[in-house]
Amino acid sequence: MFLKINRERLQQDILELAEIGRDSRGGISRPSFSEADFEARDWLKHKIEEAGLACREDGAGNIFAHLGGEGPVVMAGSHLDTVFNGGRFDGAAGVLAALEALRRVKEENVPLSLPLEMASFTDEEGNLVGDFLGSRAFVGALDENLLYESLTSFGRPLADILQATPFSLESILDAHLHRPELTAFLELHIEQGPTLETEGKEIGIVDKIAGKQDWLCLFLGETNHAGTTPFELRHDAFLALAELSFQVTHYVAQNHYGSFFTVSSVQTWPRGFSLIPGQAEFTIDFRSTDAGTLDDISSFITKTADSISQTRGVDFKFKVIDSTQPVEIQPMIINLLEEEAGKLDYSFLRLPSRAGHDAQILAQVTPVGLIFIPCEDGISHSPEENIRWEDLEKGANLLLNAMVRLAS
Ligand SMILES: [Zn+2]
Numbered sequence: 001m002f003l004k005i006n007r008e009r010l011q012q013d014i015l016e017l018a019e020i021g022r023d024s025r026g027g028i029s030r031p032s033f034s035e036a037d038f039e040a041r042d043w044l045k046h047k048i049e050e051a052g053l054a055c056r057e058d059g060a061g062n063i064f065a066h067l068g069g070e071g072p073v074v075m076a077g078s079h080l081d082t083v084f085n086g087g088r089f090d091g092a093a094g095v096l097a098a099l100e101a102l103r104r105v106k107e108e109n110v111p112l113s114l115p116l117e118m119a120s121f122t123d124e125e126g127n128l129v130g131d132f133l134g135s136r137a138f139v140g141a142l143d144e145n146l147l148y149e150s151l152t153s154f155g156r157p158l159a160d161i162l163q164a165t166p167f168s169l170e171s172i173l174d175a176h177l178h179r180p181e182l183t184a185f186l187e188l189h190i191e192q193g194p195t196l197e198t199e200g201k202e203i204g205i206v207d208k209i210a211g212k213q214d215w216l217c218l219f220l221g222e223t224n225h226a227g228t229t230p231f232e233l234r235h236d237a238f239l240a241l242a243e244l245s246f247q248v249t250h251y252v253a254q255n256h257y258g259s260f261f262t263v264s265s266v267q268t269w270p271r272g273f274s275l276i277p278g279q280a281e282f283t284i285d286f287r288s289t290d291a292g293t294l295d296d297i298s299s300f301i302t303k304t305a306d307s308i309s310q311t312r313g314v315d316f317k318f319k320v321i322d323s324t325q326p327v328e329i330q331p332m333i334i335n336l337l338e339e340e341a342g343k344l345d346y347s348f349l350r351l352p353s354r355a356g357h358d359a360q361i362l363a364q365v366t367p368v369g370l371i372f373i374p375c376e377d378g379i380s381h382s383p384e385e386n387i388r389w390e391d392l393e394k395g396a397n398l399l400l401n402a403m404v405r406l407a408s
């Protein structure tokens with residue numbers, strides 16, 4: 001016999017939470033430390049208490065529900081924050097499935113030798129400072145300078161935002177000091193891609209999580225008249241950017257297919273028909289499940305930018321804004337998840353995650369597992385984000401039985 005979650009209750013929780021932070025464009029805007037986020041936090045704490053579980057919050061605002069006694073914790077969770085105009089399931093599904101798992105273990109009085117915890121991590125989406133503020137604080141891997149320097153997506157420094165909260169830069173930096181000993185961390189998440197749906201599988205078991213680097217870049221050339229400056233005398237910052245974009249994209253597609261390189265947030269200056277742009281500012285995002293590939297792409301970008309700078313007479317400057325290392329999930333966890341999925345008679349496949357997740361940060365301190373459920377048309381970070389409830393039920397059943405096995 002297997003434990004099963006209560007699907008109606010989990011569904012009800014997700015629908016209730018989706019009303020918090022609902023925005024005028026039909027999506028959910030619930031960035032961490034916003035008014036909506038604090039409402040969601042209160043709602044979650046109430047749910048934890050209602051379930052008779054012990055609730056704890058650390059200095060970074062990460063919220064935990066605890067079931068059982070002492071010992072290295074089997075933890076599962078995700079995040080409740082969203083991007084602006086996001087969907088109902090990214091993050092929320094993982095937190096609420098973990099809460100439901102704890103409730104079912106408590107209701108059934110399942111005898112376990114290790115405690116279980118649900119975790120809800122602050123600012124996975126990176127609206128405050130880079131991605132994963134909460135889980136990075138939890139493992140003690142925050143970049144202190146970034147914390148003090150960064151402008152948040154609210155347009156104000158983090159220290160300003162924190163003044164209206166019970167948290168401070170110091171309490172965030174100290175959060176890891178209160179971290180319990182861990183046995184493992186599991187995360188359920190929507191796939192955010194089309195693979196499971198296309199392959200007709202109910203469950204994805206992640207074997208690798210991509211690492212990424214985010215750079216803020218600038219080509220500095222020379223502004224001049226678009227009608228009077230001969231081509232050979234131009235130092236066009238936009239053309240330098242265009243050349244870099246094409247060359248690196250081509251290189252990654254040819255040599256590292258499956259890894260990605262993207263240029264976005266392009267701004268040229270000055271603006272106007274008759275002006276050759278003297279400045280081009282842009283961001284670069286590149287990702288791979290292989291650390292060596294990330295290094296190779298990084299050195300290809302700088303090498304190419306240097307050579308373009310020489311031929312076009314421009315300068316290239318960049319700053320690394322965020323970086324994460326790829327993670328390989330331990331075979332012990334993959335096997336355990338596959339065995340449990342098999343026992344539950346669910347169809348599954350192994351796949352890599354190209355999006356980042358709290359689990360990859362937790363991997364710095366404990367073995368982790370990542371369970372994907374299909375999402376409609378692979379859409380996420382959008383009001384259109386959708387799932388089939390039976391897929392969530394299956395993912396949550398797998399999470400529950402895997403947690404019980406790890407804690408037995
Ligand atoms: Zn997420």
